Amino acid sequence: MKRLQGSKWVSNAMDGLLRELNFKDGLIPAVIADGDGQVLTLCYLDREAVQKTLETGKVHVFRRSHGRVMLKGETSGHVQELKEVRVDCEGNSLLMVVDQHVAACHHGYRTCFYRRYRPADDTLDECEKRVFDPSRVYG
């Protein structure tokens, strides 16, 4: 069942979820983690991205640089299949547990958090291995 909200037709099916979420400037942050507990990335979703993620079972994000909702992995094919959605105590953020295809990071690492801070010399260390070559995937 669909109804008009503003200028858009939206499904009633997620009203219960959407009511619990606080969008700030239209966006809510989502921690993306895999089932083994590795944190992969932090994304931002608008209402439409939340709806598309749940409707398709694949994470969609709002890319500010593109000004639109995009399937995560649209170019690379490295999609994230949704296993579980959790909401924090305040409704200010989401946790999405996913099956990650290949890798989450466009620099070729499984996780975007591939740099570890070394306080001893105040530098960032690459502490993960590259799993794909970005120049081959993105051309």
Next chain:
Amino acid sequence: MKRLQGSKWVSNAMDGLLRELNFKDGLIPAVIADGDGQVLTLCYLDREAVQKTLETGKVHVFRRSHGRVMLKGETSGHVQELKEVRVDCEGNSLLMVVDQHVAACHHGYRTCFYRRYRPADDTLDECEKRVFDPSRVYG
């Protein structure tokens, strides 16, 4: 070694880290996870909170509601001891791996993400056990 930056004395010791971070409206989001891979919460830090976190080895956050930097667990004693800091590929967010004392959530759960979305009936389910009674801890 300290030097004057704006109106504040700051340590040079973290310039390498701070240079890599993009603060938006003065804040950067940090995913807080424990060593077992459980995502506990999403916090926001300003520069001072990053510095205090690294100097003390305990997570400090900027609480917008209080308008100041606070030790996470200041009231409850449920502090988070820092084990590792990671920076995402764009410098837009942090991942802090911690030893969590008792619980991260002021509602009494180990994680703030204690509610799971059930698409079948469009509701949120409590899927974690309470580990402390908030009324006893916060009075």
